[in-house]
Amino acid sequence: MKLPSDVIKKTGPKPGPAVAVFAGVHGNERAGQLALEALAETLSPIAGTVFLVKANPPAIERNVRLVNANLNRLFSRRATPPPTYEGARATELMDLLDRCDALLDLHSYPETAAPDAAEPFAICEPDCRPLVAGFDVGTVVGGFAAFEDGGSDGYMHGNGKIGVCVELGAIERTEKFVDLGIDTARRFLSHFGCLPPAPPLLPRPQRHLRLTAFHKKTAPDFRLARPFRNLEPICAGEEIAAENGRRLVAERDGFIIFPNDTRPVGVEAFLLAAEAT
Ligand SMILES: [Zn+2]
Structure with a gap:
């Protein structure tokens, strides 16, 4: 199968799972994109296949959240995709996700009033807890799938696969959270054996909402x-x-x-x- 545009494929020497790391589903959330660019330069998997995906390139280019529609509400086969750029992109990215066992989707969020207080957190369903326990985030929020269709992580969950979104802190503090994006992606890849085991984190509480x-x-x-x-x-x-x-x-x-x-x-x-x- 031909790869969609702006997808980098890295294959390890040993067999293993196929996993995807998305950034820029929302084009103005830069920390994950910079993390992805760093990984594209340095990553060399020991096993399996890793897809590094710039999810919404026209929005990334313009540094805007979206071009015509919120891409992160379009990862669903239940509705006909809208006749827009994001509708077509969601379809080709779902075709890619159908070849994958797991997804990590890197986002950031606006925290205009208090950007320095912004706290990174993970969004996923309870089946991902063993994975996110290894991420350096203090909060994990579940239950999105019951409220809203079309999220990338929900699409994976609905197909019985692992899908995690990590919110890398404030859009207004991009530089502060790039390293967390790289570290989170490496820990995700280690979990699936695509990289050697990650160094353990210091013990810390992780609350579940x-x-x-x-x-x-x-x-x-x-x-x-x-x-x-x-x-x-x-x-x-x-x-x-x-x-x-x-x-x-x-x-x-x-x-x-x-x-x-x-x-x-x-x-x-x-x-x-x-x-x-
Ligand atoms: Zn986002």
């Missing part, structure tokens, strides 16, 4: 009640936002994820998560 709400903006007047930080604790009864003349209040204690009131109607404005049991 589970998504409890996925709020999409329904009106242009949606406003967050205050500038929340990503993963900031939220108390039951606390006002999160106002929309359409209504107050949106947290039903239980938890954490807010990806708070953003600048995105268009129909797009997620915040997510809520609670400690996983």
Whole structure:
């Protein structure tokens, strides 16, 4: 099979799994892209096949989140892909993922108010816990698959495979998180035997959260009640936002994820998560 554009294939001398590392699904999230470029120069697998994928090259070139559509909502065979660049790209990347056993997808998120406080975290379902236990991230959030179709990690999970997204801290602090991107990718590849075992991390807690709400903006007047930080604790009864003349209040204690009131109607404005049991 011909490789899609902007995909580098590296094959080890020994047989092994096929795995993919994505960066730039959202073109303005640079840390993962720089990590991928470093890996493209230095990586030499000892086994298996590694695909290094610049996921959305036109968006990367323009340093924008997307060209026509959010690529990370299009990894699904259930819906007809939109007749846009991202629709076509999602189809060719799903064809590539169908040849892979596992995916690591590197992202970053906006943290305009407090970029220095931004905390990297992983997004995956519980079947990935043994893998992400070896990543240097303090928080793991699961349960996305129940709320939203079309994420790259959810696509892998839906096919009974391993899919992990790692959010490499703030878009506004790209340089700070490139090394974490490289380290995370190397640990991912070690887990699957494509690289020798990674050096162990110092013991540290890793907390597990589970998504409890996925709020999409329904009106242009949606406003967050205050500038929340990503993963900031939220108390039951606390006002999160106002929309359409209504107050949106947290039903239980938890954490807010990806708070953003600048995105268009129909797009997620915040997510809520609670400690996983
Ligand atoms: Zn992203």
